[in-house]
Amino acid sequence: MITLENIKKVFRTKEVETHALSGISLTVDKGEFVSIMGPSGCGKSTLLNIIGTLDTPTEGKVVINNSEVSAMTDKQLAIFRNLTLGFIFQSFHLIPALNVLDNVELPLLYRKGVSAKENRRRAEESLEKVGLSHRMKHFPTQLSGGQCQRVAIARALVGAPSILLADEPTGNLDSKMGDEIITLLTEINSAGTTIVMVTHDSRMAEHTNRTIHLIDGQIL
Amino acid sequence: MLKRINQYLQPAWYNIRQNRMYAFFALASSALTFVFIALVLQLMYIYGSDYRPMNNADRIFRLESFETVKGRYYYGIPSAEVGDFLEGLKDLECVSLYHKNMLNIDVNGQLFQNEAGFVNSGFWEMYGFDFIYGKPFTVEDMLNQKQVVVVTESIAQSFFRTKDAVGKRIAFQGREYAVAGVVKDISSFASPTDVCAVWVPHIFNRFIPNRTYRYLVDVFLPPAMSMDEGKAKISTAVKHFFKKKDIDIAITPQKLHTRKEVSVSNAGGALFKYGGATALLLLLVIPALNILLLNIANSSSQAEEIAVRRTFGATRISAFSRSMTENLLLVVSGSLIGLTLASPVINAAQQFLAQGTFINVSMIPRIDFFVILSGVLPSIVVFSLLSGSLPAYLISRSNMAQILKGGSK
Numbered sequence: 336m337i338t339l340e341n342i343k344k345v346f347r348t349k350e351v352e353t354h355a356l357s358g359i360s361l362t363v364d365k366g367e368f369v370s371i372m373g374p375s376g377c378g379k380s381t382l383l384n385i386i387g388t389l390d391t392p393t394e395g396k397v398v399i400n401n402s403e404v405s406a407m408t409d410k411q412l413a414i415f416r417n418l419t420l421g422f423i424f425q426s427f428h429l430i431p432a433l434n435v436l437d438n439v440e441l442p443l444l445y446r447k448g449v450s451a452k453e454n455r456r457r458a459e460e461s462l463e464k465v466g467l468s469h470r471m472k473h474f475p476t477q478l479s480g481g482q483c484q485r486v487a488i489a490r491a492l493v494g495a496p497s498i499l500l501a502d503e504p505t506g507n508l509d510s511k512m513g514d515e516i517i518t519l520l521t522e523i524n525s526a527g528t529t530i531v532m533v534t535h536d537s538r539m540a541e542h543t544n545r546t547i548h549l550i551d552g553q554i555l
Numbered sequence: 556m557l558k559r560i561n562q563y564l565q566p567a568w569y570n571i572r573q574n575r576m577y578a579f580f581a582l583a584s585s586a587l588t589f590v591f592i593a594l595v596l597q598l599m600y601i602y603g604s605d606y607r608p609m610n611n612a613d614r615i616f617r618l619e620s621f622e623t624v625k626g627r628y629y630y631g632i633p634s635a636e637v638g639d640f641l642e643g644l645k646d647l648e649c650v651s652l653y654h655k656n657m658l659n660i661d662v663n664g665q666l667f668q669n670e671a672g673f674v675n676s677g678f679w680e681m682y683g684f685d686f687i688y689g690k691p692f693t694v695e696d697m698l699n700q701k702q703v704v705v706v707t708e709s710i711a712q713s714f715f716r717t718k719d720a721v722g723k724r725i726a727f728q729g730r731e732y733a734v735a736g737v738v739k740d741i742s743s744f745a746s747p748t749d750v751c752a753v754w755v756p757h758i759f760n761r762f763i764p765n766r767t768y769r770y771l772v773d774v775f776l777p778p779a780m781s782m783d784e785g786k787a788k789i790s791t792a793v794k795h796f797f798k799k800k801d802i803d804i805a806i807t808p809q810k811l812h813t814r815k816e817v818s819v820s821n822a823g824g825a826l827f828k829y830g831g832a833t834a835l836l837l838l839l840v841i842p843a844l845n846i847l848l849l850n851i852a853n854s855s856s857q858a859e860e861i862a863v864r865r866t867f868g869a870t871r872i873s874a875f876s877r878s879m880t881e882n883l884l885l886v887v888s889g890s891l892i893g894l895t896l897a898s899p900v901i902n903a904a905q906q907f908l909a910q911g912t913f914i915n916v917s918m919i920p921r922i923d924f925f926v927i928l929s930g931v932l933p934s935i936v937v938f939s940l941l942s943g944s945l946p947a948y949l950i951s952r953s954n955m956a957q958i959l960k961g962g963s964k
Contacts, residue, residue, distance in 0.1 A: 413870040441864065
């Protein structure tokens with residue numbers, strides 16, 4: 336499902352060259368729930384961004400669902416992200432001007448051939464799955480952190496992606512809310528969605544099938 | 556599609572409300588810019604096109620002053636000799652007489668001081684005034700000694716509190732006149748020498764008997780007549796008229812210029828064209844650069860949202876469009892405000908400058924629809940692109956991963 340071959344990422348400024356990833360190769364199978372752990376600055380988020388096509392590697396090959404993503408154009412990548420990937424961020428990144436339902440519906444707006452009514456139905460269904468159907472008309476600023484993350488999960492799931500990428504999804508939440516979110520992610524994984532999650536918290540990593548440890552841009 | 560537009564408009568409106576100072580500056584500077592842009596474009600239109608009432612100006616010659624071979628000047632044609640002078644021009648399409656003077660006009664016992672033009676019926680055939688009510692006075696009216704006048708719409712409004720003043724009565728120089736027609740206000744830029752509040756048949760001109768006053772004669776060439784032929788006829792007629800009085804006029808066809816040529820030359824000729832274009836360019840570029848710099852400084856408020864959109868499937872082009880929406884909302888609204896204010900602003904300025912004088916005509920009575928359609932609207936598009944496209948481009952190309960690394964709820 337996800338294959339990384341010798342991925343290197345170097346950040347360059349005029350004076351400094353930082354090797355964030357130094358030859359990472361890994362495979363994530365369909366339906367797996369993989370966590371990536373490691374100290375700050377070890378390259379976890381960079382790796383996740385490269386898998387999510389939000390960033391490009393300096394060297395190496397990324398193959399997702401048998402497609403090599405580095406060969407794709409901007410438009411192809413946009414479609415690919417829309418259809419295949421779902422993203423959850425530590426800071427939720429909801430659009431404050433839009434209400435919960437509109438936030439969740441966002442990925443569907445970039446799909447063609449689906450009616451507005453159907454989009455709305457799917458967004459409502461997705462919110463129901465995360466238990467927030469009673470907060471549809473609320474705005475992000477009116478929700479708690481846990482609720483915001485649930486909305487973010489609903490937004491990530493609404494397009495039925497085969498892969499969910501979560502960057503410290505419990506990082507901004509207290510332990511109770513963190514537990515709720517990890518339980519929700521486990522349920523989503525049980526339904527067949529592949530999940531790659533970056534976390535600092537070993538307690539959260541325990542819920543996953545496999546943990547990859549990164550140190551200084553390399554797999555331990 | 557509607558949903559997508561709404562999804563663009565809502566966050567744009569939210570960001571505008573969040574950044575009120577920026578929004579105010581963008582709105583105000585766009586409005587101010589388009590007050591001036593609309594005025595420059597309207598002025599260029601007035602001078603550079605067949606602007607009414609000067610729509611025939613490229614075939615009209617005004618015979619105003621005549622230089623003798625000895626370098627002496629004669630201004631106009633003495634009133635008593637006008638008939639004789641016109642005899643020499645009778646082959647030509649249309650000839651109008653023109654004499655302007657200040658009158659005390661009595662409207663229901665209230666006195667208004669205004670400039671009046673004494674003209675013949677040919678004046679209305681030659682110049683393309685827009686009659687909004689009534690009609691001009693005709694040859695028959697003049698033969699029948701009908702005491703009628705034509706007024707401008709703003710004068711009708713100020714005299715009678717209504718623009719439909721046909722049949723209403725005014726008095727001056729001991730006679731009472733009925734309003735026969737009301738014309739749209741004309742721009743004093745279009746025909747500065749012709750701007751009057753009231754036009755009166757020249758047969759009622761009571762300034763004439765003392766012979767001090769002289770008429771200007773306008774000649775309109777027939778469509779079939781070549782300019783060379785027309786000029787030759789005019790110069791021959793002028794020479795012949797003065798020769799009878801033993802005066803040698805140094806007129807040649809080459810020295811004759813149409814009213815259009817004179818108007819363009821008075822406005823600066825080629826310099827006016829290039830100056831106008833340069834002014835327009837500067838008016839577009841300088842405020843656009845200001846807004847552009849503000850946009851770049853303000854782009855962080857959009858960056859996160861746009862990165863999120865791209866993460867979930869927006870292409871760079873749609874990210875660019877989303878980013879442009881905010882700028883478009885502000886710039887287009889500001890521009891439309893400026894366009895609406897252009898004419899009132901210039902007329903208010905004119906009123907202020909003309910305090911204590913008798914000037915009551917508009918420099919620019921309105922911004923013409925043609926100018927709006929062919930000049931102002933394209934300028935709004937150019938202005939929006941100039942001020943918004945670079946920041947939108949930069950945002951659409953920015954590194955999503957880096958933007959989404961930080962961020963907040």
